Amino acid sequence: MNKTLFKGLSAVIMIGSLLTACGGTAPATQAATTDTTAVEATEAAVAATEAPAASGGILTLGVAIEPETLDPGDGVYVQEQFLAMSLFDSLLSIAPDGSLHPGLASAWEPNADYSEFTFTLRQDVTFHDGTAFKADAVKASFDHIMSEAVLESGGKSLLQDHEYIETVVVDDFTVTVKFAASYPMFLRDAARQWLSISSPAALEKYGLEYGRNPVGTGPFKFVQWDAQTQILLERNPDYNWGPEFAAHEGPALLEQVIFRILPEAATRLTAFETGEILIASEPPALDAIAMVDAGTASIQTFAQPGIPAILMINATKAPTDDLNVRRAMILAVNQQELATTAFQSLGLPAYSVISPTTWAYNEEAADLYQFNLEEAGRLLEESGWVDSDGDGVREKDGEKLTVDWPDNPAWSEAFNELLSGYLANAGFDVQYRSMDDGAAYEELLAGNYSLVYMYWTRPDPTPLRYLFHSENTNGGGAWTNFVSEELDAALEDGDTQTDEAIRKQDYETAQMIIMENALALPMFTVNTSYLTAPSIEGFTFDLEGYPWLYDISIAQ
């Protein structure tokens, strides 16, 4: 979904500093089901027949992006996280309401400064390859992420940024994970897909090919991956360790899941229409709504918290180095109309640099600008920009009011022309230059841009530091190049402050400074949406907006 460097990193960054979470609530699950040393992985058909009498069915999902790997520790992109959810389990699990629950670990205990964490593991879990899940698997999985085999990944940045030291196997079912730095968020991160647990035997056996041969403990087993086409999973009949907040117990309800890779939205829609897929990710809004109205489909949406879709404005390059010009840009855009035109009733306008569903949202900062074309024109005239030759574009000293926007159209296709249209109405000449992510990034590094498209999914406002702190100018992500001690101080304190009320204040201040200085043009809240056939039951999202396949069933 998101690809350029920092958009890409959104998936990498850890979730939730909302709750100063610590564990402890651990109802030790009744272990000791008899078949701990299960038979070797059997043929698909055989395994399926042994499954308890759950409702069956094959679910084919149309997804836009093919994962690059199915090794959860090596994953970067959202699609990889989505698949890992079905194939793997993590030490802990997070309910959609944000509460922490047992996963592969039945109990956990951090030390006083949150740098060492001891997990008591379940004893009744087996991997898809038939090997038993034990403490060495946790060590092997984390060490694998830190090894040379993984160049860069979501998991690696989580462990590396907090100075991972080692995982100590205390006994077969107890491990301690140690960090050099204090890492209070680790318990929540340990529930994320990036840090889910792989079979040590499979890691050993497949080596660099592990990403194509994943073996976990999850509700579905990996069967086959036809490059560019589809990934086939089948139900794990032994699965009996689903999270306690799930709607049912035991194996998943679906027999098979096929992730069909269909990059074009129009193709996904047609395939959905003809019944070839039962769930389509990111459908074209207009058609989706028409189908919902006709009763032939439902639409599931998830408004992503964090940084909404914004255009970061370069505050050091003319003409946007002028505050009036930047303010005029924000005033010229009708966010409500933009969101509904581009995304129909699924679109939600955004007026600030964090979305309203995010913790510490500052309403006051969001109210600073209301769509007002005259006011935009007045500000531009005040700075000397007038359309003297009547071509619709304003000039000053012979220079046109040109703003430069290099981007990958894969991300901005839905709205770039619309946005350019609004700015053109105010007398801007928007030069949209489409290029791939690599080339766009080079243009940013070289400083050849006025606008940068960005969004970042996360339940809290912490990405603001990456995007607006002056330490990250010069290619670090703060593409606005704006330097303000006050802003830096607020963002730093927000990151480290333990008093939640003060942290909240810090972020509110930061939003105010950013919006007052018009460093970003807010556009709309990013929605994840899935079109589902009427036969699909039990569709839910996890905390980050990924559909949770374990509880889904197909009505006959």
Place this chain on the structure above:
Amino acid sequence: MLNYLIRRIFTSILVLFGVSILVFSVIHLVPGDVTMAILGRQKVNEAKVAELREQLGLNDPLYVQYGRYLGKALRGDLGVSIRNNQSVSKSIADQMPSTFALAISALVLALSIGGILGLIAALNHGTWFDTFVMGLSVSGLSIPTFWMGLLLILFFSVRLGMFPSISNGSSPAQLFLPALTLGLPEAAVAARMVRASMLDVLNKEYIVTARAKGLPQRLVIFKHALRNAMIPVVTFVGLQMAYLLGGATIVETMFARQGIGRLAVQSIFSRDYPMVQGVVLVTAAIYVLINTLTDITYVWLNPKIRLQ
């Protein structure tokens, strides 16, 4: 014949040599530093750039790099994808059957539709049917493939629900729409060629003689004319292979089919240069091979040329 065979094969090897040089150069023709282009999405740091340069072997002199590339390629090793660490040869081998199934069905459709229309047109030379077929043919050549594919999907999949809109596999139902999309412009070319060569052959003396001898017309057509008219058809098949392999890029993308055409487009979008190189090299090699075989068959079929 043996002489010709040796000469023809030698030329093909020379061409393949040139193809390998061009393909090898791709990575050096990218403006700017290719490692930057590849690493775009990742955090750029010196160590990583150095590592990638090493991995791509960019630090050696060009001829060393080329020698290594060629040596590996000859052994079937086309390198490793930068995006997913998969072997390029294996990825291509996985995708190839799907493209072949598509190309061959398109060819069969094109030859049968085009052949029949062309044949009837030639036999009814100068009538309204002839004009109609020629009009159809020139239209077939002028329709953008992607537009026709869209219309076919809307009609056959969405309106009638007869064929799948996303297809992956080699059953007739799965192949029908993609093959038709790819094959129709070819059918247009085939119709013209068959018509032209039939007309040509029908006017030839021996046919006239055969007719004079009182042989039934049907026999004349099938025994003499058609067999001779097959020669250009063989050439046609060879020539159009290039179009089919190229056209597969658009058709496979439209129908979300597995295949090397789609692999090429996606690797270009993701700047997976080893994969782009591999796909282009293999495609070109197949094309050269088919062309060589066509030429040899052609000469073998046609003794007159053999003597020249």
Place this chain on the structure above:
Amino acid sequence: MTSNLPQPTFQANSPGARLIKRIFRNRSAQIGSIVLLVLVIASYAAPLFTSKDPNKTAPALALKSPSLEYPMGTDGIGRDNFARFLYGGRLSLRVGLVGITVGALIGITLGLISGYFGGWLDSLLSWFTDVLMAFPDILLALAIIAILGPGITNAMLAIGIAFVPSFMRLTRSSVLALREMTYIEAARSLGSSDARILVKHILPNSMRTLLVLITLGLGSSILAGAALNFLGLGAEPPTPEWGAMLNAGMKFVRQAWWLTVFPGVGIFLAVLSINLIGDAVSDAVAGTTVLTHKK
């Protein structure tokens, strides 16, 4: 190519003029020329036919069906589809024209050199052509774009290069046939320079065959340009172009048929009209071998 006593220049009653007369006596060439002329005038004189700005967005007027006010409806962000169709034609036609021109210029020059001088240069250039010919056109164009990056100029260049081998091959073979003709020998013995012989004598006489490739190639070139734009490798938004408009319209194919139908018809008519002329040209240029259309 064994036309009797070809004249080097085009005069009132020259073979050239006769050829043109012969071409346009053909009914399909007449129809083709009229359609093409209409398209060219409509797009290049667009302001005469519409007062609307093709890039002016009006979200409130999005997806209006065709009416008197909007003869081809409006698109997803309320732009006038008729204005975009007219202005879009300019670019689509230009991509084709520039593409084929680039291909023809390079290919003919190389072909002349190769065929006329012969020797190792000929072998080298022919080998190079064979090598380029080994790549399917679209793949070659895509590979060139992979190297140069997307954009309308690069797309034109890529199409041009993909056409080079055909032009070079055809020119070369026609030069080979002409090279040994007596009047060329005569010119040479009179001391004409090689360049003069090539430009004054050989090129005009190769033109007949080349003309077929140029006209039919123009159609293919427009198609190829539209395909690259369709794949998103050409014009930058919001610039209108038929292939790109078609791609954008696919999103609304169920609500707004006019967004996919009109640009498609535009491409189809442009290519069809050129192919009709091309057929007449190849009929008129008797004795020319059958050319397969390249895509």
